[in-house]
Amino acid sequence: MPAPLDKRMSAEQAVAQLRDGMTVGIGGWATRRKPMALVRAMIRAGLRDLTIVAYGGPDVGMLIAAGAVRKLVFGFVSLDHIPLDPYFRAARQAGTLDVLEIDEGLLHWGLRAAAMRLPFLPARTGLATDVMSQVFRTVISPYDDGEEFLAIPALKLDAALLHVHRADQAGNALVLSPDPFFDELMARAADKVFMTTEQLVATDDLNLPAQSRFNPFERSLVTGVIESRFGAHPTGATPDYGIDLDHVRDYAAGGDAVKWADYRSRYIDVQDHAAYIAAAGGADRICTLPAPVY
Numbered sequence: 396m397p398a399p400l401d402k403r404m405s406a407e408q409a410v411a412q413l414r415d416g417m418t419v420g421i422g423g424w425a426t427r428r429k430p431m432a433l434v435r436a437m438i439r440a441g442l443r444d445l446t447i448v449a450y451g452g453p454d455v456g457m458l459i460a461a462g463a464v465r466k467l468v469f470g471f472v473s474l475d476h477i478p479l480d481p482y483f484r485a486a487r488q489a490g491t492l493d494v495l496e497i498d499e500g501l502l503h504w505g506l507r508a509a510a511m512r513l514p515f516l517p518a519r520t521g522l523a524t525d526v527m528s529q530v531f532r533t534v535i536s537p538y539d540d541g542e543e544f545l546a547i548p549a550l551k552l553d554a555a556l557l558h559v560h561r562a563d564q565a566g567n568a569l570v571l572s573p574d575p576f577f578d579e580l581m582a583r584a585a586d587k588v589f590m591t592t593e594q595l596v597a598t599d600d601l602n603l604p605a606q607s608r609f610n611p612f613e614r615s616l617v618t619g620v621i622e623s624r625f626g627a628h629p630t631g632a633t634p635d636y637g638i639d640l641d642h643v644r645d646y647a648a649g650g651d652a653v654k655w656a657d658y659r660s661r662y663i664d665v666q667d668h669a670a671y672i673a674a675a676g677g678a679d680r681i682c683t684l685p686a687p688v689y
Contacts, residue, residue: 409621430556444465504518568614591622
C-alpha cells in the first residue's frame with residue numbers, strides 16, 4: 396500500500412524554494428486572510444527583485460519596506476479601515492517601484508487566463524482607460540460582429556502563497572470565510588503553491604458533505620502545507636479571528652526607514668512564529684478579535 400501523501404513543511408522550508416526575481420502571487424484581500432507568516436519568512440530570507448501579484452494589504456507594504464519588490468502588479472493596496480499602506484504610498488510617491496496598476500476585474504481576468512492556461516482573455520472594459528498606455532493589446536473578434544476587445548495577458552505565477560482555515564497533510568483545504576476571493580485562480584496560475592493553515596486536521600475531518608463547497612482547489616496543485624495558527628495575523632481569518640486593528644494602526648503609523656526598522660525588530664526578526672504571536676499580544680487575545688463590519 397503506498398504511503399500517504401505528506402506535504403507538510405515549515406515556513407522556512409517553503410520560502411527556501413523561492414528565488415530572487417520570481418513572480419509571486421499572494422492570496423487574500425487587503426487585510427483579510429493574507430499568508431502573513433510566509434511574508435515574514437520571506438523578509439527574513441532576504442529575497443530580492445520579486446514581482447508581486449496581489450490584491451494588496453500589509454503583505455505588499457512590508458515586502459516593499461524590506462526591499463524585496465522590483466515590480467508590483469495590483470488592483471489596490473489598502474489596509475481596509477486605513478485607505479493606503481504607508482510603505483506602498485511612500486514608494487509610489489518616490490517613483491521607486493515598477494508597477495502594473497489595473498482594476499480589480501482586469502487583475503482577476505489575468506489570473507483566470509493563467510489558470511486556464513490561455514495566453515490572454517478578451518474584455519470590454521479598459522479600452523477607454525489609461526491601461527492602454529501599458530502592456531495591453533487589442534484583438535478583433537473572428538466572428539461576424541468584428542468587435543474589438545482588450546486582450547488581458549495571463550498573469551503566470553512562479554509561486555502562490557495562500558492561507559486557509561483547515562488543511563490535511565496531503566494539501567486538501569477548506570476556506571471557511573464568507574469570500575474565498577481569488578485564491579483558487581492563484582493556485583491554478585502558479586507552478587508551486589505554498590499554503591499556511593490555521594489547523595492541520597485529518598482528511599476525514601475535511602470530507603463532511605456540508606463542507607465540500609469550502610474546498611477551493613485540488614490537492615494536486617499544492618506543493619507545501621504549513622501549519623501556522625494565526626498565520627494570517629494581523630489580517631483576519633474569519634471565522635477563527637478578525638482583523639487586529641490595533642496592530643494594523645501600529646504598523647500604519649510608519650512609512651519611513653526608522654519606523655520600519657522598529658516594527659521589523661519587534662515583529663519580524665524574532666525567534667519564530669510563537670515569538671511573533673507572543674509579541675502581538677498572545678493567542679488568547681487574538682482569538683477574541685471580532686469579525687470586521689463593513
